[in-house]
Amino acid sequence: MSRPTRLEIDLDAVRHNVAHLGAVAGAPVCAVVKADGYGHGAVAVARAALDAGAVWLAVALVEEGVALREAGIDAPLLLLSEPADADLPALLEAGLTPVVYRPGFIAALAAEVRSRARGPLGVHVKADTGMGRVGARPAQWEQVLRAVADAPELVVDGLLTHLACADDPTAAGEATTREQLAGFDRFLALATQLGIRPRWVHAANTAGLLRFPDARRGLVRPGIGIYGLSPDVEVVAADHGLRPALRLVSAVSYAKHLPAGTPVSYGHRWRTPADGWVATVPVGYADGVPRALTNRGQALLGGVRRPIAGTVTMDQLLLWCGDDEPRIGAPVVLLGTQGDEQLPVEEWAAHADTITYEIVTQLTARLPRHHLG
Numbered sequence: 001m002s003r004p005t006r007l008e009i010d011l012d013a014v015r016h017n018v019a020h021l022g023a024v025a026g027a028p029v030c031a032v033v034k035a036d037g038y039g040h041g042a043v044a045v046a047r048a049a050l051d052a053g054a055v056w057l058a059v060a061l062v063e064e065g066v067a068l069r070e071a072g073i074d075a076p077l078l079l080l081s082e083p084a085d086a087d088l089p090a091l092l093e094a095g096l097t098p099v100v101y102r103p104g105f106i107a108a109l110a111a112e113v114r115s116r117a118r119g120p121l122g123v124h125v126k127a128d129t130g131m132g133r134v135g136a137r138p139a140q141w142e143q144v145l146r147a148v149a150d151a152p153e154l155v156v157d158g159l160l161t162h163l164a165c166a167d168d169p170t171a172a173g174e175a176t177t178r179e180q181l182a183g184f185d186r187f188l189a190l191a192t193q194l195g196i197r198p199r200w201v202h203a204a205n206t207a208g209l210l211r212f213p214d215a216r217r218g219l220v221r222p223g224i225g226i227y228g229l230s231p232d233v234e235v236v237a238a239d240h241g242l243r244p245a246l247r248l249v250s251a252v253s254y255a256k257h258l259p260a261g262t263p264v265s266y267g268h269r270w271r272t273p274a275d276g277w278v279a280t281v282p283v284g285y286a287d288g289v290p291r292a293l294t295n296r297g298q299a300l301l302g303g304v305r306r307p308i309a310g311t312v313t314m315d316q317l318l319l320w321c322g323d324d325e326p327r328i329g330a331p332v333v334l335l336g337t338q339g340d341e342q343l344p345v346e347e348w349a350a351h352a353d354t355i356t357y358e359i360v361t362q363l364t365a366r367l368p369r370h371h372l373g
């Protein structure tokens with residue numbers, strides 16, 4: 001098919017970001033490629049991250065790990081949350097390293113390993129130090145650590161926690177991160193006391209590794225940063241030497257000259273401010289352009305920012321071009337650079353009142369991914 005609308009992913013940028021984050025952290029990198037590599041294409045991003053020196057990859061779901069294995073990727077692969085017991089056979093067959101925190105899951109995992117007469121399986125034990133999502137609460141730390149240490153089928157290969165507020169620059173946010181890291185130190189001390197000597201200790205997501213040297217430990221787990229995107233408006237990726245990897249491009253499919261005051265698109269939420277040209281671009285919310293960009297977002301055409309005119313529709317949106325007659329087929333950039341101008345994902349996130357993570361993970365499967373570099 002030759003739809004002009006597609007995503008271009010610059011794998012050189014991914015390599016740069018992985019190497020840069022590793023250098024900043026002074027620690028090996030576990031590249032987080034869950035949710036299809038934050039929409040960038042997990043297999044290609046995983047290979048680029050490994051090229052750039054990442055020693056681990058991380059996914060959220062067993063099927064995400066299986067897909068990487070089927071693509072021939074044999075690097076250590078961390079499964080960030082416990083799956084359903086029914087997925088244990090697939091987990092073991094794919095050689096994933098599970099993150100564990102519930103005694104019931106640990107028992108089921110040990111039984112599955114035993115039934116396959118496999119050697120001990122390395123697992124990473126997760127402490128909840130304040131995220132309040134998955135992970136063992138402090139009162140359960142000893143029980144969970146012992147459950148793994150006492151199971152001959154399992155071995156503690158890693159200990160981890162996850163930060164809830166690492167991107168929060170307020171004093172309260174920073175205090176929370178420091179408390180979490182202090183809690184993590186208590187968890188590590190307890191493990192030492194129980195004779196547990198894990199090879200990997202990790203706490204930092206992108207914001208944690210950029211903002212808290214004490215979070216870096218022996219491994220870091222950046223996700224959003226390897227794509228060159230900011231975790232939050234307060235942590236600007238470019239200021240940290242990161243390069244956005246993604247461009248969303250399309251082309252003008254139609255153009256018309258309209259008299260001043262002509263309403264366009266659903267609901268007639270916009271009218272031409274003068275006589276002038278309106279260009280149609282074949283990309284819409286079914287591709288992941290937030291409908292919240294209606295009358296607010298911009299796109300690049302001819303190296304110039306053009307306002308989105310009226311409602312973003314499922315398959316198309318309109319650009320106001322004023323006196324400039326758009327050529328059918330002229331390239332349009334929705335995200336990324338064109339000439340000297342650029343439209344960052346962060347700008348869409350601000351318009352849609354969300355975060356970069358949600359924007360890129362909602363770029364749908366309908367958009368072909370072209371990997372460059």
Ligand SMILES: *Cc1c(COP(=O)(O)O)cnc(C)c1O
Binds near residue numbers: 080205
């Ligand atoms: C998603 C995730 C990460 C990566 O976080 P970023 O903010 O994208 O860097 C790290 N660790 C865990 C447990 C995660 O779920």
